[in-house]
Every structure is written in structure tokens, then in C-alpha cells.
Amino acid sequence: MISESVVDLSRFQFAMTAMYHFLFVPLTLGLAFILAIMETTYVISGKEIYKDMTK
Structure with missing residues (x-):
């Protein structure tokens, strides 16, 4: 039978993986x-500040 510590560690590993995914x-x-919005704004307006924001 599987011990409780293995189950607890498995749950902890799943929780860490889920948090990583959700973040x-x-x-x-x-x-x-x-970035797509900033690039589009740069193309439309031609202002260099939007191009610099995407770098």
C-alpha cells in the first residue's frame, strides 16, 4: 500500500505545478x-516611444 507521505508529497508536487501553470x-x-498593442501603436503613430517599449 502507498504510504501517506508519498501521497502528501505527490499532492504538494501537483500544487506546485498548478501554481506555476496558473501564474x-x-x-x-x-x-x-x-507587446502586440505597443507594436501596433508604433506602426499607426510612428512615435519612437512605443518602439522602445517593445524592446
């Missing part, structure tokens, strides 16, 4: 969206 996936997608 970094939206962060990455959000940053990509913001």
Missing part, C-alpha cells in the same frame, strides 16, 4: 498581447 501561462499570454 506563468496568463503572464506570458498577457505580455504577448501588450
Whole structure:
């Protein structure tokens, strides 16, 4: 039979993986969206500040 400590460690590992996923996936997608907005704003307006923001 599986001991309680193995089950607890497995739950802890799943919790860490879930937290990593819940944090970094939206962060990455959000940053990509913001960069796309800044690039589009630069192309439309031609202001260098928006180009510098994307670097």
C-alpha cells in the first residue's frame, strides 16, 4: 500500500505545478498581447516611444 507521505508529497508536487501553470501561462499570454498593442501603436503613430517599449 502507498504510504501517506508519498501521497502528501505527490499532492504538494501537483500544487506546485498548478501554481506555476496558473501564474506563468496568463503572464506570458498577457505580455504577448501588450507587446502586440505597443507594436501596433508604433506602426499607426510612428512615435519612437512605443518602439522602445517593445524592446
